Structures are given as C-alpha cells and as structure tokens.
Amino acid sequence: MRGLLRKILGKKDRRDGKMKLDPELVGEYRGAYLARATEERFREAGQDGGTVTALLAHALEEGYIEAAVVSTTGSDPWRPRPTVATSVEELLEAAGSKYSISPNLSALETAVGSHDSVAVVGTPCQVSAVRKLESHAYGVADVAERVKLLIGLFCSENLTYKGLTELLEKEIEADLSSVERMDITAGKFTVVTSDGEERSVSVSELRRYANEACGFCTDLTAEDADVSVGSTGAPDGWNVVLVRTGRGERILQSAVDAEVLEVRDVDEGDPATLERLASDKRERAESARCAVWRPYPTSP
C-alpha cells in the first residue's frame, strides 16, 4: 500500500532521473547494483549472493588488502565472534550472516597493528564507529591510513545471543543447535532446521528480542561505508550493492573486471522494498526516542 502511494505521490519524477534509490533514504551513493559471486563456493558459503566474501577474497588475492576483520562462528552454535581473516579459506569459514552481536571492532586494533592494509566488515553502527576512529583517533592509531575498505551490511536490528535463543524457543520453537540456516529477507526472519522444515516470523516480532540500543538507529544501509551490501530488495541468491566512495568503486570495478562478481541493474530487483524498509527504520527510531524520553539521570 505504501509502495503504491509512493508511486502515485510524485516519486515518479525521481525514478526518471539518474538515481534509482532515494539518497535521502539509503544515503549518498555512486552506483547501485545487484551482484553475486560467479564462483559457486562463495555463493554456497555466503548468505545470499556471497558478494562480500567474493569481494574480500578478490581484494586479498590482488594484494589490495592483507587482512579482513570479519565475524566467524565460535564454539556455541550461531554465536559470532570477531576474527582477522588473512586467507580465502578463513574468509569462507566466516562467510554467512549470524544474527547476533559480534563486537567486530574489538579485533580492529590487532588487525591494524599487524597489517598495513585491512578491510572491515560490519553493521552500520560498526561502520560509523570506524569512521569516528578515523577522525577522532584517541586510542587506536593508523585506522585512517590502514583501513582500505569498509564494507557495511544492511541491518534492521541485531539480536543479543540470549534474545536469539529466546526468539527461537518462543516464536520458532526450534533449538539453536538444530538450525541449518537463518535469513532475514523481505521483512521475514526465516529459519531452516536440520529436518528440512522452514519456519518464519515477521521482522516486527524481532523487536522484543533485539538489542535495545538498535531502537535508536536510523541507518539501515550503512551510509558511512565504502560499499554497502545486503539482500533486501534483491532476488533470491543475489545481493544489493551500493557503492558510495571512490575506493569502493575501484575495488568493485576490479572484481567485476576479473569476473569475480557478476552485476546487474538494481531495477531488476525490488528497490522500492529497500526504500520502504529504510524509511521504516528511520521512523521507528523516532518512536523509540519518544518511548525512552526521560530527564537526565541524577548522580548516585
């Protein structure tokens, strides 16, 4: 309905222009595409099109970066932990989304301390934190110089591990260890268990189990990143890629030229859905702010 209204209410003019997505909603960008890895192994390991993993592997092999800060899975099922990947094997191991908090930047100091060129993959808040570390380097040196590529993931909200466990118990009635695959696409959180059964719950239900701090966030598409990647608005097995900076553009171009990634026009997907969810996240933050309104806490 909202999409329909949008179509009727003057959004049409902009669509005729060069910009396919509204920069007011998804942030400034230079190009918007659908992309996926050409190699099967990246697509299989990755969440949707394996774009991030393939792009990082390409950057590693070309010597553009020496290491990448990513999140891999630890000993508990589906519990992410940050790691510094230096080989394609390690990247493949870390591929795929984990829907729980991974403090990726805690590995950043080790990464920039021991490598000259580093890529960082993170949620929108982590991407903004890296940008802040670049301009206000109070505690971590060389971030501006050594972080060569900043990849942001689309994020509607993140769950605490406890929240994720509870969500699966109560809404999905599944155990974390029996989950084969988790996915958030088109407003649905879908879980495939080991017996092949697929169950899903609406993303709006996630709110109760999510990190409370996510309620304030207005950024769905990692607006500070060099390259933002997500599945919202892309057909199955593909990613939406928003290129935002010159260095992002160069590395993506190089990956496309080397046939590591195949790209299509973003119009072949569903850009309206992406715009709608981005706009929803902004509005949601406004109401979260009203809900927690309180005076400044008094000193103990």
Next chain:
Amino acid sequence: MRVALLSLMSCGSCAENLEIVCQSEGHELVWSSLRDDGEVPDVDVLFVDGAVDFADADARERLERAVSSADVVVSLGSCAATGGFERHAIGMREPARYHFTVFPAAKFADTDYAIIGCPPTEDAIASFLEALEEGDDDRLEPYRVLSGDFHGLDPNLPSPVRGPEATVEDVLLTSNKDLCLGCDLDVVERELFCTGCGACAASCPAWAIEIDEKPEIREDRCIRCGTCFATCPRSFRA
C-alpha cells in the same frame, strides 16, 4: 605552529608523541619543560601534560604561570584531562578509585581543549593541530567540550535524553559520570545506547575492557582515562 609543552607528573608518552608530531608535521616545539628552563615564551599553543599533586605548591605555581602567559591551553592526554594513569595507578600500585591528592592538571588551570588518550595517538594530536591551525571550529568542538569540568557536573541539565545521535554538546547525556569522562565503569549506558560494536575494547590502552556482546570493564585495570567513552560511536557523533 609554535608549540610549547609543560610536562608535569607523567610517564612521558604524551610528550614523546607530541614531539614526533611536531617533527613530522612541521610544527615548532619552541619550549619544553623537559629540556628548557625559565618562562614559557610567546607561542601559539601551550600543551599541558600530566597530573598535579595538590600538595606540591611548586608544580601548581609553575602551571599557573605557564597557563597565564598562553593564549590557547590544551590538556594533552588523560592524566592532564580526566585523571588517567597518574591518578589511578600511582607508583604502580593497584589502581585505587580515589587518590586524594593527585588531580588532573585541568583541575587547576583553565584549559581550552583536551585531547583524551593514554597516550593520545599521533593521529589525534596531528589532526587537532591541523584543525587549530585552520581555525576549523567544527572539528575543534569535541576537543573543546571534552575539556569541560566534568567533576562539577550539574545533574539537573535541562535537556532530556533524546537518543544516541547526541551532538557533542550533549555528550554527557549518554552517560552518568562524575569521576572522569568514561568511567562509572560503563562505557556508555549499556542497555539503552550500546550497540556492541567493540570500538571501546580496541581503544582501551589498559586492556581493561573485555567484550563478548557488551563491554565489561575490569575495575582493577581501569585507569579512568576516558578513551573508551570518547571513542564510542554513541558518546557523540564524529
């Protein structure tokens, strides 16, 4: 720029980083209390580094004289700005929450700006000097706000907590601090504002922050330097 340095009770790392920056960025360190005697000459900016024992009248007088002759005074590093190592780990003892006689230099002198960090990285010092040289008030704003008197914090601030995208003027709204900037043994309010990004753990100079999802601060290691709070993407916007 013409730079002077008054080094008080400190380990010397801030002074060293300042010297490196002056050499590499073409600023002139015309006077340093570590090698020069006498009064502070006419300079563009005076950096004060370290803490002061308030029983030490000589040090307080030196600080007072130096500050009165300078136009722009900057507390360099957390010992001068918030407390830091000198206040909380004196003589390599286990950090005590209050060491009653030692205070950050900024407690005894009016400072215009503060560069948080233990020590502040060369990048931070260089970018501050660059902003100062260009007179870029927007970039200087965080350094100005962080030099505020957080010890005499007014708990009845008029503005409400509105969200994490606080401007730097509202920086204290995300926290509830009285000892230094980032303390109270919480980087920012954990439940309401912390996204679990991990930037605090990466920036902590004392390895006092362990993070699994949200940061846990080890009290026995924390030196209350405030680096984690200043680094947190939700304490204020870059």
